[in-house]
Amino acid sequence: MSNEIISFFNTFLSTSQSEAMATFVGIFFLINFVIIIVAFMTLLERRLLGRLQNRIGPNRTGPNGLLQPFADVIKLLTKEDIVIPAADRWPFNIAPLLALMPALSVWIVIPFAPTWILADLDIGILFVIAITGVSVIGVFMSGWASANKFALLGSMRSVASIISYEVPMILAIIAVVLLVGSMSMQQIVLFQSIPLVLVQPASFVIFLLAIVAELNRSPFDIVEAESEIIAGYHTEYTGMKFATFFLAEYTAALAWSAVVVTLFLSGWRIPFVQADIHPFIDGLVFLIKTIFVFCIFVWFRGTWPRLRIDQILGFSWKVLFPIATLNLVITAIEVLVFNDVFAVAEGETLPTIALVAMGLINIAIFIVVGIALNKFIKPIDQEPQSYPVTREGMTL
Amino acid sequence: MTSFYGLGALKGLIVTLRYLFRKPFTVEYPDEKLVPNPRFRGNSFVWYEDRCTGNGACAKACPLGIIRIVTHPTSRPDIGNLYAIDRFDIDTGRCMFCALCIEACPYDAVFMGNDFERATKTRDGLVIHKEDLVTGAKLPTQQFRPQLEAMEYKGEEELDQHEAGRWSL
Numbered sequence: 001m002s003n004e005i006i007s008f009f010n011t012f013l014s015t016s017q018s019e020a021m022a023t024f025v026g027i028f029f030l031i032n033f034v035i036i037i038v039a040f041m042t043l044l045e046r047r048l049l050g051r052l053q054n055r056i057g058p059n060r061t062g063p064n065g066l067l068q069p070f071a072d073v074i075k076l077l078t079k080e081d082i083v084i085p086a087a088d089r090w091p092f093n094i095a096p097l098l099a100l101m102p103a104l105s106v107w108i109v110i111p112f113a114p115t116w117i118l119a120d121l122d123i124g125i126l127f128v129i130a131i132t133g134v135s136v137i138g139v140f141m142s143g144w145a146s147a148n149k150f151a152l153l154g155s156m157r158s159v160a161s162i163i164s165y166e167v168p169m170i171l172a173i174i175a176v177v178l179l180v181g182s183m184s185m186q187q188i189v190l191f192q193s194i195p196l197v198l199v200q201p202a203s204f205v206i207f208l209l210a211i212v213a214e215l216n217r218s219p220f221d222i223v224e225a226e227s228e229i230i231a232g233y234h235t236e237y238t239g240m241k242f243a244t245f246f247l248a249e250y251t252a253a254l255a256w257s258a259v260v261v262t263l264f265l266s267g268w269r270i271p272f273v274q275a276d277i278h279p280f281i282d283g284l285v286f287l288i289k290t291i292f293v294f295c296i297f298v299w300f301r302g303t304w305p306r307l308r309i310d311q312i313l314g315f316s317w318k319v320l321f322p323i324a325t326l327n328l329v330i331t332a333i334e335v336l337v338f339n340d341v342f343a344v345a346e347g348e349t350l351p352t353i354a355l356v357a358m359g360l361i362n363i364a365i366f367i368v369v370g371i372a373l374n375k376f377i378k379p380i381d382q383e384p385q386s387y388p389v390t391r392e393g394m395t396l
Numbered sequence: 397m398t399s400f401y402g403l404g405a406l407k408g409l410i411v412t413l414r415y416l417f418r419k420p421f422t423v424e425y426p427d428e429k430l431v432p433n434p435r436f437r438g439n440s441f442v443w444y445e446d447r448c449t450g451n452g453a454c455a456k457a458c459p460l461g462i463i464r465i466v467t468h469p470t471s472r473p474d475i476g477n478l479y480a481i482d483r484f485d486i487d488t489g490r491c492m493f494c495a496l497c498i499e500a501c502p503y504d505a506v507f508m509g510n511d512f513e514r515a516t517k518t519r520d521g522l523v524i525h526k527e528d529l530v531t532g533a534k535l536p537t538q539q540f541r542p543q544l545e546a547m548e549y550k551g552e553e554e555l556d557q558h559e560a561g562r563w564s565l
Contacts, residue, residue: 048416050420051415051416051420052412052413052415052416053415054415054420054421054422055420055421055422056420056422056424299409299412299413300409302412303405303408303409303411303412304405304408319401367400369401370400370401370402371399371400371401373401374399374400374401
């Protein structure tokens with residue numbers, strides 16, 4: 001595909017110039033495609049959330065509410081752009097872009113199909129982790145520049161939760177990387193003759209929950225907890241700047257869904273089907289899987305109430321972190337042992353039977369740890385102490 | 397009960413998933429309308445001029461004094477005392493829909509209606525005049541009218557004065 005674009009530009013440009021132009025064309029199409037999909041994801045989220053809550057959701061703008069995203073955009077575009085006088089102007093204005101940029105950059109290494117990847121980096125997954133770390137700066141910058149205590153509180157909470165959830169998330173990724181033996185996103189997809197969610201279910205669950213926290217989505221959305229701190233870090237933002245934050249949030253959600261699909265749900269491959277069929281079909285499969293994972297996020301949001309900050313951080317450090325560490329150690333041992341047992345040569349992958357065995361071991365460990373956690377971890381909230389009430393109704 | 401860590405959260409997920417495949421509770425009002433309760437005290441009145449004697453019982457019973465009746469004497473041999481109605485105005489802008497006027501009427505001439513879509517932009521628009529009552533839809537409700545309940549009348553078809561009242565005048 002890229003070769004055709006390059007040869008098209010070659011008719012009137014030099015080779016290096018046409019390669020650069022082809023990259024620009026790729027970026028242009030990718031960004032627009034992603035943003036359009038994201039716009040409809042907001043609609044999907046609202047409709048799905050409505051159905052989960054026994055109502056319909058927005059369905060009156062156009063057929064089935066399909067024009068709702070455009071109505072939202074027009075509304076946000078025409079809103080007054082307010083920069084409060086007390087705000088620190090430069091960080092205040094840069095922050096939305098700084099939040100959006102990493103979310104869009106992730107898509108560089110997302111493999112939509114065997115040939116449809118903007119840059120197949122050897123360190124693909126590391127790039128994802130590194131670049132999404134930048135978005136914290138955007139969030140923190142906006143909170144700091146807003147001259148608003150709620151905004152500052154929100155961004156502080158964001159930093160706290162993102163930093164603690166990055167640890168189990170990365171540990172879960174490392175388990176996958178150990179298994180695959182490569183950080184390249186394409187290699188990870190090509191490895192998955194059976195989806196890695198069956199081989200590493202514990203990693204999958206840890207990764208999914210860590211992402212939900214990373215994205216500041218419900219139930220980990222203390223960053224923008226309406227009942228506590230108004231809108232969190234974007235309290236002071238209006239119009240298009242707010243829209244940029246909103247877009248960044250949803251782009252990141254979709255990007256992380258795509259990463260989940262790549263790491264655990266065998267990417268563009270139809271599960272249990274060996275070869276790639278056609279780039280368009282592969283891309284469609286990838287998109288469907290991504291939307292499915294996004295729907296899981298919506299499902300979480302529609303189900304679980306918001307946690308307190310101590311519960312969130314406690315869940316990260318007391319529950320996810322030990323499981324992730326244990327899982328990593330066991331996976332490392334498994335990889336070593338199975339490589340020996342099945343005499344896997346350099347550059348070859350483990351046979352399917354080894355992967356199945358790993359999956360069974362993983363599930364067994366998951367169950368054991370689940371029961372053990374239930375034994376050892378006491379809920380943070382004890383039963384409220386009941387006070388004896390006297391005849392006069394006074395509390396003793 | 398929960399023997400496995402996080403089992404409660406999973407149960408919650410299954411509960412919401414069930415709602416996903418259920419029909420939403422929402423009624424999309426202008427497109428679909430619910431049939432009001434048979435005893436609904438709606439935002440309208442049904443009045444049968446032929447049953448009304450102009451005795452003004454409803455106007456006397458009204459706690460707010462919003463029923464205005466202007467009559468002049470006439471006679472009808474079959475009934476005896478009878479007044480012809482010149483004006484019969486009900487100011488629903490001030491009405492609290494207590495249905496005491498319906499209870500007061502000895503001749504089953506006035507009923508509560510089941511209309512609820514009478515929003516207007518002026519207070520005057522809320523006043524129901526005699527002409528509106530004469531030409532309006534004759535869809536009474538069962539409020540203080542047990543004969544309608546006995547008929548199992550649900551407010552679906554219009555009733556004339558013989559069907560609605562307990563006896564024909």
